[in-house]
Amino acid sequence: MTFENTKAFAQELDSQDVLHNYRDEFIFPKVDGKKVIYFTGNSLGLQPKRTKSYIDEIMKDWAELGVEGHFYAHKPWWDYQERFAKPLSKIVGCLPSEVTVMNTLTVNLHLLMVSFYRPTQKRYKIICEEKAFPSDQYMFQSQVHFHGYKPEDAIVEIKRRDGEHNIRTEDVIAKINEVGDALALVLIGGVNYYTGQVFDMKAITAAGQAVGAKVGWDLAHAAGNVKLELHDWNVDFAAWCSYKYMNSGPGNASGCFVHEKYHADKELPRFAGWWGHNKERRFKMEPVFDPIEGVDGWQVSNLPVLSLAPYLASVEMFDEIGMEALIEKRDKITSYLEFILSEIDKEVASNFEIITPSNPQERGCQLSVFLHGEGRDLFDYLMKNGVIVDWREPNVIRLAPVPLYCSFEDMYDFGQILKEGINK
Ligand SMILES: *Cc1c(COP(=O)(O)O)cnc(C)c1O
Numbered sequence: 001m002t003f004e005n006t007k008a009f010a011q012e013l014d015s016q017d018v019l020h021n022y023r024d025e026f027i028f029p030k031v032d033g034k035k036v037i038y039f040t041g042n043s044l045g046l047q048p049k050r051t052k053s054y055i056d057e058i059m060k061d062w063a064e065l066g067v068e069g070h071f072y073a074h075k076p077w078w079d080y081q082e083r084f085a086k087p088l089s090k091i092v093g094c095l096p097s098e099v100t101v102m103n104t105l106t107v108n109l110h111l112l113m114v115s116f117y118r119p120t121q122k123r124y125k126i127i128c129e130e131k132a133f134p135s136d137q138y139m140f141q142s143q144v145h146f147h148g149y150k151p152e153d154a155i156v157e158i159k160r161r162d163g164e165h166n167i168r169t170e171d172v173i174a175k176i177n178e179v180g181d182a183l184a185l186v187l188i189g190g191v192n193y194y195t196g197q198v199f200d201m202k203a204i205t206a207a208g209q210a211v212g213a214k215v216g217w218d219l220a221h222a223a224g225n226v227k228l229e230l231h232d233w234n235v236d237f238a239a240w241c242s243y244k245y246m247n248s249g250p251g252n253a254s255g256c257f258v259h260e261k262y263h264a265d266k267e268l269p270r271f272a273g274w275w276g277h278n279k280e281r282r283f284k285m286e287p288v289f290d291p292i293e294g295v296d297g298w299q300v301s302n303l304p305v306l307s308l309a310p311y312l313a314s315v316e317m318f319d320e321i322g323m324e325a326l327i328e329k330r331d332k333i334t335s336y337l338e339f340i341l342s343e344i345d346k347e348v349a350s351n352f353e354i355i356t357p358s359n360p361q362e363r364g365c366q367l368s369v370f371l372h373g374e375g376r377d378l379f380d381y382l383m384k385n386g387v388i389v390d391w392r393e394p395n396v397i398r399l400a401p402v403p404l405y406c407s408f409e410d411m412y413d414f415g416q417i418l419k420e421g422i423n424k
Helices: 007-016 020-025 051-072 082-092 105-116 134-146 169-182 201-210 279-284 305-321 323-348 376-384 408-423
Strands: 099-102 125-129 155-158 183-189 214-218 237-241 254-258 352-354 367-371 390-392 396-399
Touching: 007 323, 007 408, 020 305, 051 305, 082 099, 082 254, 082 305, 105 134, 105 183, 105 214, 105 237, 105 254, 125 134, 125 169, 134 155, 134 183, 155 169, 169 183, 169 201, 183 201, 201 214, 305 323, 323 352, 323 367, 323 408, 376 408
Parallel strands: 125 155, 125 183, 183 214, 214 237
Antiparallel strands: 099 254, 237 254, 352 367, 367 396, 390 396
């Protein structure tokens, strides 16, 4: 499709967009009384209007029923997480028994590492990507320490080649083969938070398992953004937060996947709690842990229902739309933004460098852009003029044109504001 950098063309794309009405389902912050252009849905998604009613329902049930709400609430609390299994399984591509919600992301990755990072003297190394999200780095270091190994020996980072912004699949696989018998775990962010690169999760999972390692994925920037086939890719485990592309609100609950092949293994080490215990017998208060067969066997505490409610509102919205429609718009709006950036770049004779892969198969809806020669005052200008972006020193902005609520007109308007900001 040939794009045009005009308001009329952008509006025409909006009029053809089957998801355009979902924009009205979200509450936008405003600057000078006007909805902002929101590019930070990869950090904290906007609030869907329907979310409040999901929380209000629980507040009402709690007021009217007290403890009885566990069993008699509109959506009983004691097994509230089961409502996620079906819709979430479609979002991440797995069986309903393989997916649940609990805790928060880093906590879940730690809990999953308890089961899937079982180092021995010979096989104890972890492969991750260079400059992984800091929480993941701290997690690896502390896990390695916990087991009595040294981070500098046990953690192997995959590097970018000189002059390249993204990591090559062939380099990941070569490193996996090089570490070989010493490799216990591969755990990488499925979509890199900084560059927006989507890793070849299928190929990397197969390569890791071929040398006898377990393979897990941190899907913080992938869930609700890219196509996932966790079951078919034979991924061992995965977890993601729900407040980025899944719009569940600040710090809210995490999603968690454990492959079916582990469900019957009750001997698999794990850190247990009563919510992972045999569901029918949970309230018999038995002394010996009998894990639920399924990912719910990794549940620990009783459910934070007030924090799950906004996530349920979101998951049900994703279920209405389906990932196919979302991905179709994502590719179009991301390409349109890429086009707008290149047009503005020509007009202002600046030097934007998009470090996100240009191949749509290797990216979701994020474009990370080096604005060579521009500084922090450009960021301030954008923010003051109603463009919410995130800025990384010295001069990188990350732009996520989230298909659920961003419009093509937003992309055009952004281009004009960017141009003014650079020319001023
Ligand atoms: C956002 C993000 C996190 C955040 O972890 P929390 O435990 O939810 O604070 C972790 N890992 C990656 C890759 C992220 O992008």
